[in-house]
Amino acid sequence: MTISADNSNKERVYIFDTTLRDGEQSPGATMTLEEKLQVAELLDEMGVDIIEAGFPIASVGDFEAVTAVAKQVKNSTIAGLARAIPADIDRAGEAVRHARRGRIHTFVSTSPIHLAHQMRKTGDEVIEIIQKTVTQARNLIDDVEWSAMDATRTPIEYLMRCVETAIKAGATTINLPDTVGYAVPEEYTAMFRTIIEKVPGADKVIFSVHCHDDLGMAVANSLAGVVGGARQVECTINGLGERAGNAALEEVVMALRTRGDAMPYYTNVETTHLSRASRIVSAASNFPVQYNKAIVGKNAFAHESGIHQDGMLKNAETYEIMTPESVGIKATTLVMGKHSGRAAFKDKLKELGYELGDNAFQEAFVRFKDLADRKKHIYDADIIALVDDEVGSIDDRIKLVDMEVVSKTSGVHRCVMTLSIDGEESEVTFDGMGSVDAIFNAIKQGVGQDPHLVLYAVDGVTGGTDAQANVHVRLEMNGRIASGNASRWATPVQSRAPSLVPGALRSASKSM
Ligand SMILES: [Zn+2]
Structure with missing residues (x-):
């Protein structure tokens, strides 16, 4: 099977990556500024068309991150998110001002359930809000995206009024998200078809999909939206995002590339970067990638069964619809x-x-x-x-100097640990139910705080008993989440002990 690189008879689909905004909003996925810049650089290099870099009004850190990404990125358009509130829109405009191409992405809920319970506004009031906020954004910048939050649970007649209002006020992209992951593909296709066919001015703007994976249909729904006429797909690396996550960028891109025969669309993403992007986002967000995850999972290209292996040896195309090399493995x-x-x-x-x-x-x-x-x-x-x-790794305030763990099949497990906190060393000893319990108890005592361990995952970087171990840790305390991730030699080495203490306790700013 040869994959045709000929895109002459295909239509372009723009890739809008929201790993740094929607993805980063998942509890525990907070990234540092350095990590965000690293991810943004990679997305830019990959050929992602639009990078949503954050939600500038959410916190000073978010504002600074969007500003820094806007200054750094060379090709991609940089979007900043804003609620339908004047201060949000100004702040987003300010943050993306430095980008070569900046975009304000403003959104408002349109579904009856959101209007009644979250917004406490009538339909007519929301129409007025759309008119005002999109106009305000357009006065700041030429590139304005408007999103109808919970579009898939909004009656179509009312949704059409909203879309028409946004287009008239100057929106250049109209996003109709499946915010709660409720749509099925046929419905989503039909919604775009109806709106594009009936709303005046629809031919002047780009329609966009934004799907969540609550029922495992985010990618299928995104592609269904494209079939219905959408030409922008909002997605994230590794499908990171609120709850069950967003549509996975790597899956959308590879589906379009591999099945161009069934779906005549193409993207500008250089697919050989996908595998690396997945690793970097996994490390930065501290969300391990499941082994059998499509495209980027460890097993995505592993052929285990004898029959499959036999076929693969005779001809790779027997069981391989795309090559590992095409995604950079x-x-x-x-x-x-x-x-x-x-x-x-x-x-x-x-x-x-x-x-x-x-x-x-x-x-x-x-x-x-x-x-x-x-x-x-x-x-x-x-x-x-x-x-x-x-x-x-950044300038961690807390460093692990030395650690000794004694584990027995019977009896207590003991951890003796020396920590350096702001340059001052102290030794603590603690017993626990198991070695992890003893280690974290020692950390709690040494640091003088009492966080709850939410996630502790270890996996081998390669096979073999001498493999390096990749450790993910997530701690939670008073609503703040701190994450740490390190790859180290499995046997603790005195001089370079595994960094089990999550770096500078990064606080997660929860937004939206
Ligand atoms: Zn979302």
């Missing part, structure tokens, strides 16, 4: 060892898509040598984990 080969030098390491990084500055390279090389001293076979995945981890 390279065959896991034995690459490096303790005798590999600086130049070889630099070449390997380049091959894997990394360009590190001098200091970052030096630091990564030291860690590579450290790992090579202890682990015989170093695979691409080891190097990726080692480098990605480095990118995320």
Whole structure:
């Protein structure tokens, strides 16, 4: 099967990535400014058309992140989200002002259930709000997207009035989201068809889909919206997002690419970046990717059964509808060892898509040598984990200096830990029901706070008992969530002990 790169008879679909806004809103997925910039740079490089960088009015941090992304990004349009409130719109306008191409994305609820219970407004009042807020946004910037929150549960006649109002007020993109993940594909197609056919001025704007995965239909619904006439898809890397998440960017893009015969549309996304984007977002958001996740899961291209393997050996097309290389997965080969030098390491990084500055390279090389001293076979995945981890580590206030854990099949588990807090070292000892319990009890005692452990997940970067371990930790205290993620050698090494303490306790600013 050959995939045609000929897009001449296909229509362009714009990819609007909202990993940094909708994705970051999922509890625990808070990213630091550095991480957001790293993700934005990657999305820009990939050819994502629009990057929604945040919700500027939500917090100073959000405002600063949108501003920084707007300044950094070279090609993509940068969108800032705003409620239908004048102060929100001004703030969003201010944040995206520095972008080469900026967009204000303003939204208001349109469904009866939202109007009655959340907004306490009548239909006519909402129409007036749409007219005023879209006009305000258009006076600030040429590129304005308007969203009808909960569009799929809004009666079509009223939705048409809203859309017409937004278009007349100057909206250039109209987004009709399935906010609660309730739609089925046929319905969603029909909704777009009706609106595009009947609303005056619909031919002058781009329609957009934004689907949530509550019933597992986000990608199917997004594609159904495209069939109905939408030409922008809002999505996130790894399907990150509120509740069950958004439509996954990698799935939408690869579905259109692989089944261009059934769906005559194309995107400008360079698909060989997808695998790396998934890893970086997973590390930054601290949301592990499920093994059998389509396109980017560890097992997405693994053929285990004998029959499948036999077929694959004879001809890959027997069971493979797309190649691992097309999403940027390279065959896991034995690459490096303790005798590999600086130049070889630099070449390997380049091959894997990394360009590190001098200091970052030096630091990564030291860690590579450290790992090579202890682990015989170093695979691409080891190097990726080692480098990605480095990118995320910041000036942590709390550092783990030393740790000893005693675990027995019978009896208590004990952890002796030395922490450095703001440069001051102290040792604590704590017993627990198991080793994790003992470790976290020791941390609580050392730090003097009592957070609840929400998530603790460990997985091997590669196979083998000598594999590096990737550890994800999420803590919650008084509504604040802090996340940590580190890839380390499975056996704690005295000089470089695993960083189990989540970095600077980052607070999650909950918005919308
Ligand atoms: Zn959403």
